[in-house]
Amino acid sequence: MRFRPPFCPNAACASRAPEGTFRYRRIGTYHRKSDGRDVQRFLCNTCRRSFSTQTFRLDYRFKLPHHDVPVFKALVSKVTYRQIARIHGIDRKSVQRRVRRWGPALRELHEAALDSVAARDGLNGAYCLDELETFEGNRRLQPVTVPVLVDANRFFVVGIETDTLPARGHLRRRDRERKIELERERGRRRNHSNRAVDRVLETWAKAHSEHLTPFLITDRKSTYPRRYMKAFPDRRRHHLRVDSSAARTRKNPLFPVNHTLAMARDQVSRLVRRSWGASKCRRRLRDHLWIWVAWRNYVRRLTNRTPGLTPGMAVGAARRMAAVNELLRWRWPKRMPPAFLEPKEHTFRGQFPSG
Ligand SMILES: [Zn+2]
Incomplete structure (x- = not known):
């Protein structure tokens, strides 16, 4: 199937305005050395800029695209950047570049999935919220909170965030000195748990059914009722x-979120306790977590006993299991939603080739 560009990739182009029309012409092809493909070039009739099929692809300007799928799989299998680079004979920086590009794109893909659910019936059922605690750089001085919201029956991850927590108390002298130094460099480290929890709950509220009563399960942290009220006012x-002293078994109502966090801890190298792979920067951790969430929701089956069923399918966001290369295909998944997602009503489909 011939690729037809759906919009001009130049964000400043007048054809991108609501009343603008997009017209282009084909201006030949060029040969891409890295994978031997001939790539079609186009010229936008409005802004006169040229672009190609490749401009729309998530591996745009990446060399060695055949490493993408193996690197992705390693990123959700507890392998550290350094080790991924070593195994595949690539630079550690090129692993980092992939994480930085894939994280935001996969978050957008997930948002496209939630939009399509919201456009139909919306999410329903019970959802568990909890916060994982990790750190960037230094465990005592720069802790990080990772709130996550998970469907209580279908393990679908609705939202995940990362934000700062203040340094811990009772520091040793060396750490106290380092803390003063860090505050001088970056200002006081604040507790942004509420802000991060709000973002996760807002994501849920936007996608939740308008008609059904939301059902939230949390521990007894005193701030949660107010955050919940703020996300679903009136x-x-x-x-x-749930009392956090309750046994952490399958019977615990928070089991789905505990289980999901345990899974993330086991599969995302940066979260593995007492390892050398710990995060240096929470924004990269967030990117890495979105890679994991996309894999968890759309590629991996719900449980080992449910072959062919992903959490995304179980909540009506996806129509079938996705392959990793389908997650990594397009740069702007909101405008070019992948074929495995359930379409929003009236979404035009079938214009993108599968290659
Ligand atoms: Zn243009």
Whole structure:
């Protein structure tokens, strides 16, 4: 199938305005050395800029695209950047570049999935919220909170965030000195747990059914009721608050989120405790987590006993299991949603080739 560009990739182009029309012409091909493909070039009739099929692809300007799928799989299998680079004979920087590009794109892909659910019936059922604690650089001085919201029955990850927590108390002298130094460089480290939790709950509220009462399960942290109210104002809400001393078994109502966080800890190298792979920067951690979430929701099956069923399919966001290369295909998944997602009503489909 011939690729037809759906919009001009130049964000400043007048054809991108709501009333603009996009017209282009084909201006030949060029040969791409890295994978031997002939790539079609186009010229936009409005802004007169040229672009190619490749401009729309997530591996745009990346060399060695055949490493993408193996690198992706290693990133969700507890392998550190350094080790990935070593195994595949590539530079550690090229692993980092992939994480930086894939993270935001996969977040956008997930948002496209939530938009399509919201455009139909919306999310329903019970959702568990909890926060994982990790750190960037230094465990005592720069802790990080990772709130995550998970469907209680179908393990679908609705939202995940990372934000700062203040340095811990009772520091040793050396750490106290380092803390003063860090504050001088970057200002005081604040507790942004509420801000991060709000973002996760807002994502949920946007995709939740307008007609059904939301049901949230959390521990007894005192700030949660207010955060919940803020995300769903003027609405009836159910809130189950679980004592955190309750046994962490399958019977615990927070099991789905505990299980998901345990899985992330086991599969994302940066979260593995007492390892050399710890995060240096929480923004890269966030990118890495979005890679993991996309894999968890759309590629991996729900449980080992549910072959062929992903969490995304179980909540009605995806129509079938995705392959990793389908996650890594397009740069702007909101405008070019992958074929494995359930379409929004009236979404035009079938214009993108599968290659
Ligand atoms: Zn243009």
